[in-house]
Amino acid sequence: MRVAVFAGDGIGPEVTAEAVRVLQALDLPGLDLIEGDVGGAAYRKHGHPLPAETLEIARSCQAILFGAVGDFSLDHLERALRPEQAVLGLRKELGLFANLRPATVFKGLEDLTTLRPEVAAEIDLLIVRELNGDVYFGEKGTRTLEDGRRQGWDMMSYAEDEVRRIAHTGFTAAMGRSRKLCSVDKANVLETSQLWRDVVIEVAKEYPEVELSHMYVDNAAMQLVKNPGQFDVIVTGNLFGDILSDQASMCVGSIGLLASASLAEGTYGLYEPIHGSAPDIAGKGLANPMATILSAAMLLRHSFGLEEQAARIEAAVSTALARGVRGGDLGGSAGTREIGDAVLAAL
Amino acid sequence: MRVAVFAGDGIGPEVTAEAVRVLQALDLPGLDLIEGDVGGAAYRKHGHPLPAETLEIARSCQAILFGAVGDFSLDHLERALRPEQAVLGLRKELGLFANLRPATVFKGLEDLTTLRPEVAAEIDLLIVRELNGDVYFGEKGTRTLEDGRRQGWDMMSYAEDEVRRIAHTGFTAAMGRSRKLCSVDKANVLETSQLWRDVVIEVAKEYPEVELSHMYVDNAAMQLVKNPGQFDVIVTGNLFGDILSDQASMCVGSIGLLASASLAEGTYGLYEPIHGSAPDIAGKGLANPMATILSAAMLLRHSFGLEEQAARIEAAVSTALARGVRGGDLGGSAGTREIGDAVLAAL
Ligand SMILES: CC(C)[C@H](C(=O)O)[C@@H](O)C(=O)O
Ligand SMILES: CC(C)[C@H](C(=O)O)[C@@H](O)C(=O)O
Numbered sequence: 001m002r003v004a005v006f007a008g009d010g011i012g013p014e015v016t017a018e019a020v021r022v023l024q025a026l027d028l029p030g031l032d033l034i035e036g037d038v039g040g041a042a043y044r045k046h047g048h049p050l051p052a053e054t055l056e057i058a059r060s061c062q063a064i065l066f067g068a069v070g071d072f073s074l075d076h077l078e079r080a081l082r083p084e085q086a087v088l089g090l091r092k093e094l095g096l097f098a099n100l101r102p103a104t105v106f107k108g109l110e111d112l113t114t115l116r117p118e119v120a121a122e123i124d125l126l127i128v129r130e131l132n133g134d135v136y137f138g139e140k141g142t143r144t145l146e147d148g149r150r151q152g153w154d155m156m157s158y159a160e161d162e163v164r165r166i167a168h169t170g171f172t173a174a175m176g177r178s179r180k181l182c183s184v185d186k187a188n189v190l191e192t193s194q195l196w197r198d199v200v201i202e203v204a205k206e207y208p209e210v211e212l213s214h215m216y217v218d219n220a221a222m223q224l225v226k227n228p229g230q231f232d233v234i235v236t237g238n239l240f241g242d243i244l245s246d247q248a249s250m251c252v253g254s255i256g257l258l259a260s261a262s263l264a265e266g267t268y269g270l271y272e273p274i275h276g277s278a279p280d281i282a283g284k285g286l287a288n289p290m291a292t293i294l295s296a297a298m299l300l301r302h303s304f305g306l307e308e309q310a311a312r313i314e315a316a317v318s319t320a321l322a323r324g325v326r327g328g329d330l331g332g333s334a335g336t337r338e339i340g341d342a343v344l345a346a347l
Numbered sequence: 348m349r350v351a352v353f354a355g356d357g358i359g360p361e362v363t364a365e366a367v368r369v370l371q372a373l374d375l376p377g378l379d380l381i382e383g384d385v386g387g388a389a390y391r392k393h394g395h396p397l398p399a400e401t402l403e404i405a406r407s408c409q410a411i412l413f414g415a416v417g418d419f420s421l422d423h424l425e426r427a428l429r430p431e432q433a434v435l436g437l438r439k440e441l442g443l444f445a446n447l448r449p450a451t452v453f454k455g456l457e458d459l460t461t462l463r464p465e466v467a468a469e470i471d472l473l474i475v476r477e478l479n480g481d482v483y484f485g486e487k488g489t490r491t492l493e494d495g496r497r498q499g500w501d502m503m504s505y506a507e508d509e510v511r512r513i514a515h516t517g518f519t520a521a522m523g524r525s526r527k528l529c530s531v532d533k534a535n536v537l538e539t540s541q542l543w544r545d546v547v548i549e550v551a552k553e554y555p556e557v558e559l560s561h562m563y564v565d566n567a568a569m570q571l572v573k574n575p576g577q578f579d580v581i582v583t584g585n586l587f588g589d590i591l592s593d594q595a596s597m598c599v600g601s602i603g604l605l606a607s608a609s610l611a612e613g614t615y616g617l618y619e620p621i622h623g624s625a626p627d628i629a630g631k632g633l634a635n636p637m638a639t640i641l642s643a644a645m646l647l648r649h650s651f652g653l654e655e656q657a658a659r660i661e662a663a664v665s666t667a668l669a670r671g672v673r674g675g676d677l678g679g680s681a682g683t684r685e686i687g688d689a690v691l692a693a694l
Contacts, residue, residue, distance in 0.1 A: 079535070079541070082535065084535050088536070113572075114462055114463055114466045114572060114573060114574070115461055115462060115463070115572075116461055116462070116463060119461045135482075135503055135536075135537065136536055138500075140537065140538040140539075141538055142538050142541070142542055145506060149506045149507050149508055150506065150507045150542060151504055151505065151506040151507070151542065152504060152505055152537070152538040152539040152540070152541055152542030152543065153485075153502060153503065153504035153538060153539060154503045154504070154537045154538050154539050155500060155502060155503070156482055156500065156501045156502070156503055157498055157499060157500035157501070158498065158499055159492060159496045159497065159498040160496050160497045160498070161496055186586075186589075188426070188429065188431050189435070189482075189483055190482065190487065190499070190501045191487040191488055191489050191499040191500060191501050192487075192499040192500060192501050193499070194426070194489070194499055195489055195497060195498065195499030196499065217589075217590055218589045218590050218592075218593040219593065221568065221590045221591070221593050221594040221597075222593045222594060222596070222597040223597075224594075225460075225461060225462075225572075225594060225597035225598055226461060226597050227461070239533075240590075242533075242564070242565045243564055243565050243568045243587075243590055244568070245565075246565040246566065246568050246569045247568040247569060247571075247572060247594065249569070250568075250569040250570075250572035250573050251572055
């Protein structure tokens, strides 16, 4: 069991340390944790946010536990050297094409969102976002047009196999939940979306039990405000998924609790909290490590099939919450280490 | 004063009729209202959602009062013939490059949104969306790659003059409000966004009193949930503006009250409610015409400089609301005509 641990920037190291303690407490036979540098931390040490050494470690492992990257003081660098490029690089190099972002309101925490509690209580959705294509990875550049004007451009595209693959992920996820899948696109404007929609409809034939619907992205952004409880699984492209998954996460209110998985074909995956590097509170022992601990649970489940151990971690987090242990993000005052201790105690 | 009236599909004709009654009640000297066909209605009559006749009427006028387009029964048509193409065609043909979408919670209507009333009460923002560029109007198509796979593609781009023009609109709007402008992009991934950001920063030099900030689109979608009251004016591109403006509208809760303007250089503009054609209630006299009536007010203000008359209409709508006149969308039972009557009475 080889797991890469990439803690990254800001609060990344603190929250990752607690998740590592939880993993170690499980006494998993043969668990090997290998640390590597990513993000701004890696840039400072190696001159690149995703050094070759790090990529090699990733390739030698079966899964990655990831903290957070991001460092405003490196914003002046050319884009290819900025911390966030580590995320994009890992996704592409390792073929992490399926981002699973569950958004569920934890019982008793309905008060934390800006949505009315009765609206928030209904939220239990999973966003399946494609991560390897779309306008993210197309050709792009800045050019000077014939008439002398500068123009920035980015090619958006999806090929049928890219859509088919993520559609299968979406339908499979829906089969394991309430069998409703909503595919989000902008087919009234984009050819990329029209192909997306056509392929999703083709794939649907293999999942006759799943009820498929289609929604334009602008309407989806509206419906996530109006009635987020209507959604079960949403499948969408890289760009729309970026926007909608962040919107959905904030609807839940407790962003310090949300974990995510980025999966390759097979069992390989990268697991990370959805929150960022939070430089304002970094190094102070104030960050809530629960989302990272829950990411470690996802890691055990998806990459190693250790359902029981994953469920144990999740139950321990719930117990700690039920006992009133709350980080600052949840309106409480428990520190990083204290929360880690509480989860370990509950374990 | 030549105003084109394009009522369109679904509830479009009903709500437009009430706005026309309000305009006529003002006894504006020389007001000439010229009707034209758009959307599904135009397709059925002329075989095209934006017939040449309609475009000619638009060109012969100084402003357009627009209802709504959209008709699910025409969804099988090739994209170029679908009702929504009328909107895209008018924007492009008439150079309507600046979409202004105010989102404000009306006093006394804080209860209509799914947001907590105290969060909703703070919302008073204006989204300035570019309408003539971006991935909407770039080259696009579906092709078969060398290896036989089908691929859908769309070119996203912005040239510096396109960004400069909408940036000026954003800064000017901010100068007339609380002098805060937030530019939304995805400069950590897109070259189009990097150029966007560079140009907005250049233009900012001409508006030293405006406090400019930049936000990634995923974060903006989050912040609109977490704390929508933080925004004053948001300026963004066509695609991100489509998503964020719909999200912001729904935060307000009373979508039947929100008007919008799409402006060309000079005073030409198209004015429309932000709601759609609502085929489910079309023809039943149930639709709330207030958003269209408020669009007519925007028309008088922006295209004809009739600030006083515009304010009169807005005050009349507020009075009707204060008197308890509520359409079904606001939890009331007043019909289209009844609401029109109430506004006229208040006028
Ligand atoms: C950092 C950035 C490139 C990234 C993305 O846009 O995918 C982030 O927003 C995310 O969602 O993981
Ligand atoms: C109908 C559609 C093409 C249009 C758009 O995407 O611009 C609509 O959503 C809007 O916002 O006016």
